[in-house]
Amino acid sequence: MPYEAISLPGRPVALQFGAGNIGRGFIGAVLSHAGFHVVFADVVQKIVDELNEKGQYEVHILNGETKIETIKPVSAIISTDMSAVEDIARHPLSIITTAVGPNILPRLAKPIAQIIRTRMAEGMGPINIVACENLQNATEKLRQALEKELSDEKERLYMQDNIGFAVCSVDRIVPPFSSDNILTSGVEEFFEWTVDSSSLKKTDPDIEIAGMHATSNLDAYVQRKLFTLNTGHAIAAYLGFLDNKDTILEAISDESIHDTVSRALHESGAALVAKYHPFFSHEEHENYINTILHRFSNRHLKDEVCRVGREPLRKLKRGDRLLGPVEMCRERNLEHNTLLTGVAAALLFHPTGVNEDKEATEVQQRIEQEGIEKVVSDLTGWSQDETDLKQVIQEYHRLKGQPSAML
Numbered sequence: 001m002p003y004e005a006i007s008l009p010g011r012p013v014a015l016q017f018g019a020g021n022i023g024r025g026f027i028g029a030v031l032s033h034a035g036f037h038v039v040f041a042d043v044v045q046k047i048v049d050e051l052n053e054k055g056q057y058e059v060h061i062l063n064g065e066t067k068i069e070t071i072k073p074v075s076a077i078i079s080t081d082m083s084a085v086e087d088i089a090r091h092p093l094s095i096i097t098t099a100v101g102p103n104i105l106p107r108l109a110k111p112i113a114q115i116i117r118t119r120m121a122e123g124m125g126p127i128n129i130v131a132c133e134n135l136q137n138a139t140e141k142l143r144q145a146l147e148k149e150l151s152d153e154k155e156r157l158y159m160q161d162n163i164g165f166a167v168c169s170v171d172r173i174v175p176p177f178s179s180d181n182i183l184t185s186g187v188e189e190f191f192e193w194t195v196d197s198s199s200l201k202k203t204d205p206d207i208e209i210a211g212m213h214a215t216s217n218l219d220a221y222v223q224r225k226l227f228t229l230n231t232g233h234a235i236a237a238y239l240g241f242l243d244n245k246d247t248i249l250e251a252i253s254d255e256s257i258h259d260t261v262s263r264a265l266h267e268s269g270a271a272l273v274a275k276y277h278p279f280f281s282h283e284e285h286e287n288y289i290n291t292i293l294h295r296f297s298n299r300h301l302k303d304e305v306c307r308v309g310r311e312p313l314r315k316l317k318r319g320d321r322l323l324g325p326v327e328m329c330r331e332r333n334l335e336h337n338t339l340l341t342g343v344a345a346a347l348l349f350h351p352t353g354v355n356e357d358k359e360a361t362e363v364q365q366r367i368e369q370e371g372i373e374k375v376v377s378d379l380t381g382w383s384q385d386e387t388d389l390k391q392v393i394q395e396y397h398r399l400k401g402q403p404s405a406m407l
């Protein structure tokens, strides 16, 4: 269907790339509450058509009571349709956000470069870009991709002066939700969106976004979230998978898995507190861990271990949720054996059938062809006689041999 200019009456505009779980269930909702007309840019025609036809959608807060938020007005474009992208660029746009997944993010350089060019040609003022992905420095990675995409020095200078690139941490559990309406999103009540205030440009219209916490100590928030929520979630998913649990709720309800996840979070927590004290105190962090374990136990969320464990190679990258806290502990000589058990469990994740995961399959193929020692050494950068590498291998064999009496 050819693009028809969308009418956006009166409100400032926010452009959200990705109309998936986090796009609709979290970022789009916060921006809408802050007074924006949210325009989603996605590649799924059906979602784009529905958003345009209905102009609104529902967010169900899944905490045991029936609380429904209606998010409106909203509209949508196809993100690869450059005439639609150009049209949105000419509206009173203040902020561009993304939630498409770390592997897709670089592909957004093309449409966003088009927005920058259009605004430069029209002499339009600053906007902010915030990539809301589970990836450290996602916004900076997008900025680098944009630098490559913009061929002209004049465009790059315009970008430097007019585009704020703010790194953020985004925390709300939003699994796929089953409903008759494909737009309806089901979310936990908790949310935390923390954005680097020092990188934000003043825009026109300039908007205070309630629900977006601006801070200049962003690294601390990003690492606290990634090395606690995501570390615990991933380990629960991988151990749950090995013990034939379908959901995070089933996994975390198992005493031995709960205990292992809790121990891993206390190991990563000791490193986080050591690094960021007094910004995070020991007591505060203890509460933070307990809140997260409680969130995993939300019996109103159906969050599958295969979703949470998806793309294990990305999660096994150095600096991500598994090896990131291990490195933090190693640097400070802190205990990290349970975190190494989590790494070993990730190497055994291999869902099949409808849940097959390309990265998980690749890990299994590499282990078969190259041997577990080489794979762990390549992923971690550790030599094969390193104690931690031997510990991962020992845990790998133990978990492989004892899937149901794991810990």
Ligand SMILES: NC(=O)C1=CN([C@@H]2O[C@H](COP(=O)(O)OP(=O)(O)OC[C@H]3O[C@@H](n4cnc5c(N)ncnc54)[C@H](O)[C@@H]3O)[C@@H](O)[C@H]2O)C=CC1
Residues within 6 Å of the ligand: 017, 018, 019, 020, 021, 022, 023, 041, 042, 043, 044, 079, 080, 099, 100, 101, 102, 104, 107, 108, 132, 133, 134, 135, 170, 171, 172, 173, 174, 175
């Ligand atoms: N679901 C969650 O609870 C949370 C997810 N995140 C992060 O948010 C990001 C998105 O995750 P989800 O919303 O769960 O994934 P999702 O798969 O539900 O949504 C991604 C959306 O991006 C769209 N997309 C794909 N290619 C695109 C393109 N070229 N242009 C525009 N849209 C495109 C997809 O069609 C889909 O609608 C990931 O980085 C994830 O790590 C962060 C915190 C929570």
Ligand SMILES: O=P(O)(O)OC[C@H]1O[C@](O)(CO)[C@@H](O)[C@@H]1O
Residues within 6 Å of the ligand: 134, 170, 171, 172, 173, 174, 229, 230, 231, 233, 234, 307, 308, 309, 310, 311
């Ligand atoms: O989205 P990713 O990075 O694949 O990881 C799944 C993670 O995303 C979340 O859905 C939201 O942070 C977590 O629930 C989970 O740890």
